[in-house]
Amino acid sequence: MTAATVPSVHVTHGTLFYLGEADRPSEVVLAARAPFEDILATAGPVTGYLAYDPAAPHKGLRGSLRVPVGGIDTGIDLRNDHLCSEIWLDAERYPEVHMLIQDSIRVLPVRETSTFLTHDMTLVGSLSLHGRTRRLEVPARVTWLRHAGIKRHGGRKELLAVRTRFKVGLRDYGITGGLPGRMIIGRSFSESIDVEAMVFGSPA
Amino acid sequence: MERRVLIVTTGVVASAGVIAAWMATGREAFTKSRTLHREPMRIDPQDPLAQASFDEGASQTRLIRREGFRLGLLPAPQRLADRHALSVIPLLAAIWMFVGVAVGLARRCQATAYRTSPRRGIDRLGRYLKQEARR
Numbered sequence: 001m002t003a004a005t006v007p008s009v010h011v012t013h014g015t016l017f018y019l020g021e022a023d024r025p026s027e028v029v030l031a032a033r034a035p036f037e038d039i040l041a042t043a044g045p046v047t048g049y050l051a052y053d054p055a056a057p058h059k060g061l062r063g064s065l066r067v068p069v070g071g072i073d074t075g076i077d078l079r080n081d082h083l084c085s086e087i088w089l090d091a092e093r094y095p096e097v098h099m100l101i102q103d104s105i106r107v108l109p110v111r112e113t114s115t116f117l118t119h120d121m122t123l124v125g126s127l128s129l130h131g132r133t134r135r136l137e138v139p140a141r142v143t144w145l146r147h148a149g150i151k152r153h154g155g156r157k158e159l160l161a162v163r164t165r166f167k168v169g170l171r172d173y174g175i176t177g178g179l180p181g182r183m184i185i186g187r188s189f190s191e192s193i194d195v196e197a198m199v200f201g202s203p204a
Numbered sequence: 205m206e207r208r209v210l211i212v213t214t215g216v217v218a219s220a221g222v223i224a225a226w227m228a229t230g231r232e233a234f235t236k237s238r239t240l241h242r243e244p245m246r247i248d249p250q251d252p253l254a255q256a257s258f259d260e261g262a263s264q265t266r267l268i269r270r271e272g273f274r275l276g277l278l279p280a281p282q283r284l285a286d287r288h289a290l291s292v293i294p295l296l297a298a299i300w301m302f303v304g305v306a307v308g309l310a311r312r313c314q315a316t317a318y319r320t321s322p323r324r325g326i327d328r329l330g331r332y333l334k335q336e337a338r339r
Contacts, residue, residue, distance in 0.1 A: 029267050036278065037233035040240045042267060075240045075269075078280040078288065116256035143258040161258050196263065 006049060006064075013062045014053025017160040017201030019046055024159075026199035028067060033190035041074040043067045043097070050101070050201045052160050054144050057117050060104020061142055061162065065199065067097045088177060094131045101125040110141070118143045123164065130173040140164040157202040167192040207310045215303035222295045226275050235276035235291045243268045 006016060019026050028043040050063035069091040074080055084091035103124040110118040119142050127136045145159040169192045170177070177189050226232075230239065242265040247254045273287065281289035318324055 027267070040242070040267070042240065042269075073240070075238055076234055076236050076280045076288075077282050079234075081282065110260070111257045113256075116252065118256045118258060141258060141261070143253060143256045145252050145256065159253075161253055163258065163262060165263075 006051075010049070010051040010062045010064070013051040013059065014056070015051070015158070015203055017050045017052060017063075017158070018204050019048055019050075019065070019199055019201045021157070021202040021204055022159060022200035023157070023202070024161075024200040027197070028199075029196045030072065031194040031196070032192075035188040039074050039079070041072050043072045045071060046197075046199055050160055050162065050199070052142070052144060054117060054146075054158075057109070057112075057119055057144070058107050060107045060119075060121050061101055061123060061140070062103065063101045065099045065101075065197075069095055069097060088175060089130055094129070096128075098128040099125065099136065100128075115146045116143060127168065129168070130175050132173045134172050136166070138164050138166040160201045161198070162200075163198045165194070165196045168195055207314075208307050211303055211306045211310060215299055218299045219296055222275075222292055222299070226277065226292045229272075229274040232274045232276040234278050234280040235288045236274050236280065237288070238269055238271050239274060240267055240269055242266065 010016070026044070026046040028046055030039070030041040030043055032039045032041075044067065046065055046067050048063060048065040050061055050065075052061050053059055069089045070084060072080065072083055072089075074083065083089055086092075101123045104121045105124055107119055107121040110120055112118070121140055121142060123136075123138050123140050125136050126133050141163045143161045145161070147157060147159070170189075171191065232239070242263075245264050245266040247259055247264070249255070253259065275291060277292045279289045279291040279294060
């Protein structure tokens with residue numbers, strides 16, 4: 001992704017931090033209650049960008065993050081196949097999960113120095129999954145580092161780190177997990193999935 | 205009798221082996237080749253993100269992926285010939301089905317052998333003589 005494909009409202013918001021440019025891998029962890037054993041899964045690779053202005057951190061964050069449905073790994077190949085099937089996420093028709101961050105509210109400073117800024121904020125935007133888009137408001141901690149610091153963590157680039165945790169209600173996105181009349185969501189499978197994301201971006 | 209005891213003992217030993225393999229490989233619900241689980245995270249105080257309080261209030265765990273075959277209670281095969289088809293419940297079912305058939309065959313062989321042996325005639329004569337004596 002280049003600045004040319006980024007909406008102007010995000011370009012003018014601040015520096016663009018691309019997820020692929022960071023020296024640390026972004027990570028999304030999903031957790032759900034399921035029959036026989038609870039599911040713990042990873043989702044990736046996370047791609048996209050975050051727009052942030054270190055000179056005006058109170059403006060918060062904007063951005064766009066994408067995760068391929070086929071990149072969700074539950075640790076069991078058969079379960080991954082089920083997850084991509086029509087009755088679950090239907091990866092063939094809806095191959096991506098897209099999180100769009102349109103605004104940030106309640107931006108509160110945690111720590112600020114000349115080399116880093118850490119703020120807590122609420123990200124406002126939308127989550128598109130399974131062909132449906134729903135409004136999303138999630139708490140996040142955002143840290144900007146003037147440079148990534150010690151050598152073992154990579155070069156001297158700026159780094160933007162975002163950590164968030166939220167729930168995704170499966171019914172809201174039309175995911176039933178079964179044929180009509182035999183839905184397992186809310187019965188043996190939890191109504192929602194816990195999402196824990198830690199994403200890192202650096203300027204191109 | 206001895207042959208049946210030997211068959212049942214073999215079944216018990218084989219079942220114990222399957223259960224031991226399940227316990228030794230992590231007592232998973234499903235057979236799998238990799239596992240994902242959370243482990244406590246050691247935060248490096250030299251990490252600039254830790255110094256910036258990025259991790260403060262986080263779950264302090266990280267997701268660990270471990271490769272290696274783990275025998276589960278239930279199978280999770282993608283194809284017919286898949287090692288993930290092996291699991292405790294089908295293996296125990298197969299072992300005890302084999303034991304049942306083997307014990308049945310052993311009993312049948314024993315009965316046939318008795319019917320055709322001179323021993324059967326001697327036993328019948330003995331019973332007859334006892335009945336006559338009672339009269």
